[in-house]
Amino acid sequence: MSFINYSSREINCKIVYYGPGLCGKTTNLQYIYRRTNPGQKGKLISLATETERTLFFDFLPLALGDIKGFKIRFHLYTVPGQVFYAASRKLILKGVDGVVFVADSQIERMDSNIESLEDLGINLTEQGYQLEKLPFAMQYNKRDLPNVIPVADLDKVLNLRRVPGFEAVAVTGKGVFETLKAVARQVLFELKSHY
Amino acid sequence: MTGSDLVMYEEEFRKIDTELQKLHQQSNAKVVFLVDKNGQLIASAGETHDIDTTSLASLTAGNIAATGGIARLLGEKEFTILFHEGEKDNIHISLIGQRIILVVIFDSRSSLGLVRLRVKKAAEALGKIFEEITQKVEKEKGEGKLEESIFAEISDEDIDNLFK
Numbered sequence: 001m002s003f004i005n006y007s008s009r010e011i012n013c014k015i016v017y018y019g020p021g022l023c024g025k026t027t028n029l030q031y032i033y034r035r036t037n038p039g040q041k042g043k044l045i046s047l048a049t050e051t052e053r054t055l056f057f058d059f060l061p062l063a064l065g066d067i068k069g070f071k072i073r074f075h076l077y078t079v080p081g082q083v084f085y086a087a088s089r090k091l092i093l094k095g096v097d098g099v100v101f102v103a104d105s106q107i108e109r110m111d112s113n114i115e116s117l118e119d120l121g122i123n124l125t126e127q128g129y130q131l132e133k134l135p136f137a138m139q140y141n142k143r144d145l146p147n148v149i150p151v152a153d154l155d156k157v158l159n160l161r162r163v164p165g166f167e168a169v170a171v172t173g174k175g176v177f178e179t180l181k182a183v184a185r186q187v188l189f190e191l192k193s194h195y
Numbered sequence: 196m197t198g199s200d201l202v203m204y205e206e207e208f209r210k211i212d213t214e215l216q217k218l219h220q221q222s223n224a225k226v227v228f229l230v231d232k233n234g235q236l237i238a239s240a241g242e243t244h245d246i247d248t249t250s251l252a253s254l255t256a257g258n259i260a261a262t263g264g265i266a267r268l269l270g271e272k273e274f275t276i277l278f279h280e281g282e283k284d285n286i287h288i289s290l291i292g293q294r295i296i297l298v299v300i301f302d303s304r305s306s307l308g309l310v311r312l313r314v315k316k317a318a319e320a321l322g323k324i325f326e327e328i329t330q331k332v333e334k335e336k337g338e339g340k341l342e343e344s345i346f347a348e349i350s351d352e353d354i355d356n357l358f359k
Contacts (some may be wrong), residue, residue, distance in 0.1 A: 003201045003235040007208035012235045042249045047257070056261070059234075059253045064357040067349055072357060075234060075253065091260040095233030181358045188354060192346040194200070 001095040002191055010071045013187050014095055015180070018120050019102035020112035021053070021081035024141040027170040028102060029060045029076055032180065035173065040064060054080040057092050067188070074184060081116065090123045098135035098187040099124075100179055102170075103158055105140045105148040110157070117158055131161075135186030138165040139179045144172070201231055202332045208238065210324050214317055215240040222313035223305035225284065229321070230255050230296040237295070251298075255288060259296055278307065289314055292322045 003012040017025040026046065033044040042061035049055050058078040063071055079089040101120065103113045121131045138159050140151055151167060159165050164182040168175025211229065219227040219240040226246060228239035234256035236248050258277065266274050277288040287299040287310050297318060299310050 001200050001233055003203070003231055003233075003237075005203040005208070005237075007203050007205045014233055014235075043247055045250050045253065056257060059250070059257075061249045061253070067353045067357070087264055088261070091257075091264055094260060095231075177358060181354070184357070185351070185354045188346075188349055191200075192349050194346075 002097055002187075004191075008071075009069060010073060011067075011191070012073045012075060013097040013184075013191075014075045014077065015098045015100065015183055015187065016093060016096045017076065017078040017100045017102055018089075018116065019081055019141075020104060020109060020116040021083070023081060023102045023104040023109070023113075023116075024168075024170040025078035025081060025102050026052075026054055026058050028100070028139070028141075028168075028176050028179070029058050029078055031170060031173045031176045032062070032076065033060055035177070036062060053082065054078060055085075056080065056088050064184075072188070074180075074187075076180075083115070086119065086123075089119070090126060093123050093127050093129075096124075096127075096129070096134070097190070098137075098183040099131075100137050100139055100183050101158070102139045102141050102168075103154060105142045105151075105154065106145055107147050107149055110149060113154075113158060135183055135190050136161065136163045137179050137183040137186070138163055139168045139170075139175060140165060141168045141170050141175075143167045143174070144169045201235070201237075202328065203237065204328070204331065207324055207328050207331070211238050211321065212240070214320050214324070218299070218313055218317040222299060222301065222310045224299045224301040224310065226298075226300040228252070228298050230298060232256055232259065232294055232296060241300075255296055255298055259288065259290065276311075287311070287314060289318060291318045292325060295321065295325055297321065 017028055019025050029044060033041060040063050045059040047056035060076040062074045077092050079092045124131050140154050155165055166175040166179045170176055215227050215238055224241060226241040226243055229237040230252040231237055234253040236252035239248055262274050262277060275290045279286045284300055284302050289297050291297055297314060299314060301310055
């Protein structure tokens with residue numbers, strides 16, 4: 001659910017990074033934070049455990065620029081990936097405008113990817129959304145590791161909607177901004193179709 | 196999905212601002228601000244210069260969401276008021292009309308009783324303004340006025356420019 005403010009001439013949209021535990025959601029946000037000009041970003045907030053596992057969410061506000069005199073702001077959130085944080089994950093999806101699913105490309109994580117994607121679908125439905133209709137981008141992360149599944153196979157299993165999919169190595173930044181851009185584009189065009 | 200987007204116009208924004216300034220003054224608060232349940236800051240009043248209001252807004256919404264989750268587990272609909280007490284500063288958070296969060300930060304110059312009293316009055320006024328906004332958006336959508344908004348002209352190029 002976007003916030004369109006004609007008074008301050010701002011449009012705020014919420015994008016959520018979803019995916020199994022340790023797939024690199026927080027790493028995506030950390031890279032975006034490092035590579036954005038100070039004037040374009042706020043603080044990166046991480047509600048994490050002592051071992052740096054996300055406990056509730058990470059939050060990064062981005063103001064990338066203007067469109068037709070309106071400042072476009074994206075609020076990026078990650079969910080806690082670990083299975084037992086299901087209740088928290090559900091809350092963070094409230095009011096979402098677009099979702100990035102970060103998949104872990106390693107063979108042994110395939111089951112976790114599938115489980116997390118199903119969890120996403122269920123949680124969205126509970127919030128009154130349909131994954132099929134939401135702006136959505138897919139990221140295949142950790143492509144630098146030796147034991148990865150070919151992208152074509154990942155696509156076949158995870159990307160049933162055939163949304164834009166990107167190979168990524170979030171620690172080095174490969175594919176990170178491409179993914180964000182793909183979902184941002186869909187979010188803005190979705191707004192266009194409604195207003 | 197976007198049926199419940201929050202749209203804010205100049206006129207209503209001014210009304211909200213006036214209410215917040217009034218609440219800030221009458222409750223002797225340090226800062227007063229209004230947040231959408233999804234974590235977007237709507238308006239603020241008071242000493243906001245040394246506060247990261249964007250982060251505060253997001254965390255407040257997270258707080259309300261988590262508390263709402265607890266409420267439902269207990270069979271409550273919602274906990275409409277939260278209060279955190281600190282050594283110097285205290286924070287009073289309340290829900291207005293299930294959608295908007297009103298946050299008041301205050302210190303020893305005020306008291307919880309005074310804040311609660313003033314918040315109650317302000318909440319009524321703010322609730323009315325947000326109802327007006329909803330009606331206005333519905334009306335304008337019905338009349339097709341919003342179609343001439345900026346979105347009509349958004350192009351691929353505009354989006355590319357954001358990521359340069």
